[in-house]
Amino acid sequence: MKITAARVLVCCPGRNFVTLLVETDQGVTGIGDATLNGRELAVASYLTDHVIPNLIGRDPSRIEDMWQFLYRGSYWRRGPVQLSAVSAVDTALWDIKAKMAGMPLYQLLGGKSRERVLVYGHANGGTLEETVEAVGRYIDMGYKAIRAQSGIPGIEKAYGVARGTLHYEPADAALPTETVWDTPKYLRFAPKLFEALRKEYGEEPELLHDVHHRLTPNEAAQLGKSLEDYRLFWMEDPTPAENQQAFRLIRERTTTPIAVGEIFNTIWDAKELIENQLIDYIRTTVLRAGGITHLRRIADLASLYQIRTGSHGATDLSPVTMGAALHFDTWVPNFGIQEYMRHSDETDAVFPHDYHFADGFLHCGETPGHGVTIDEELAAKYPYSPAQLPVARLEDGTMWSW
Structure with a gap:
């Protein structure tokens, strides 16, 4: 062959x-x-x-x-x-x-370790009240785990707030949009959001939050400590991971679980965090971390330290990756959760797939292969459109992590 x-x-x-x-x-x-x-x-x-x-x-x-x-x-x-x-x-x-x-595909990896894959969706709003309502809509759709992001008083264009209801695509212009960031305002606001969510919906839904690399290690520790009473499933990317020892300070000061790794490319990016047990979930993906072959190695290393997978699954990966990821998730023994941001109707039409969502879980299909194809004729009707991710600056103009 x-x-x-x-x-x-x-x-x-x-x-x-x-x-x-x-x-x-x-x-x-x-x-x-x-x-x-x-x-x-x-x-x-x-x-x-x-x-x-x-x-x-x-x-x-x-x-x-x-x-x-x-x-x-x-x-x-x-x-x-x-x-x-x-x-x-x-x-x-x-x-x-x-x-x-x-x-x-899951059969070639060794067969099923589970019957279905727990996923979380993205609920967001321009205000605290809108985000609380959005979380309720995801609960009504059957989600058992929900990431909550909200606009922050005094900050324009806060990360994670979509322009629509279900679909969030931050790449919004041919040249990067500039946003402004203010850490003190965020640290004061975030606990209020999760206090309101627990008051409204109780202890049952799993709640997640993405910090998006915005904080210093000490600030991240402060945030994790302030959220402990609200029992987050995880606090994602609390600080940039170039300095992996920075996570030791966070780990020592809060019990809020930590998830990291959606931008990692290899096992060497995650090695120190895993071996020193500085994280709880590794978020590397089939798309970004060398495919299924290399992602298996990362998951196996993580399993030695009781760290579970929580792969990135936003709309910046196509249904092809989601299909492959679900077969991986169905097999991997130390699975934790899978991010599931819904694609647009146009995307789903271009990439027919056999996976489906039901009752808070995704189910991979039984089609030979990973179960996703592409309609090339339809794809040709949607030509490439230049779009870049935003950037962030502090109020004084200093460039910051977006």
Whole structure:
């Protein structure tokens, strides 16, 4: 069996996606997601100009060897552009292997560890009251776990507040939108939000919150401490993870669980946090962390330290990644939760899939492969549209983490 062709499709059914299709001499095609929000064309070029020429004529069943070739064989390595491309190839090859075996992907990974996958949705509003109402709507839809983000008095364009009701896409302009951040206002407001949510809905729903790398370690510890009474499922990305020892200060000062890793690319980005037990959930993804092959290694390392998975699942990954992720989630023994931000109707039409949501859980399908395809004719009707993520500055103009 040989790879005979591979091509990249870039489309924008509501937001930009980069999709890799790998074709074989036996008529089986595998599909992978290579989307990198705001930098889509960089990955498309890396695939087209550097990766695809190396795929032609190779045996697609040699997934491990291909991963090592694309990663270890590359002198310049470990960045998000390269690993997004490697992830797309890896996902496509697993898709091919499962199709050839006539099995859903989870079977090749070792079979089910669970029957369904717990997911959380995104509830948000411009005010505290609107966010409380939004959480209620997600509860009514059957969600058992909900991420709550709110506009903050005195801060315009707060992170996590969508322009619509269900779909949140922060990449909003060809050049980055500038937002303003004020940490003291946020630290005063956040506990009030979760106090109101617990007062309204009691202890039953699991509540999550994304800090989005905005705080210093000491500020993050203050926030975690102030939220302990409201029993958060996790506090996500409380501080930038370049200095992983910074999480020791947070860990020592609060029992609020910590989740990190959606922007990590390899096991080496997570190694220190995991081995020192400085986090509770690792959020690396099939799309960003080298595909299923490498994500398995990260999950296995985490399992040694009783750290569970909580993979990123926003709309900056396509249904192709969500389908593959659900097969991974169905298998992985130390699963925790899966983020599930719903795609637009246009996106779902371009990427037909067999997974479905019911009663707070996602269920992967039984179709051979990862269960997601692409309607190329429909995709061609949604051409690429330049869009970048916002940036943030403090009120005095200092550049800050968005």
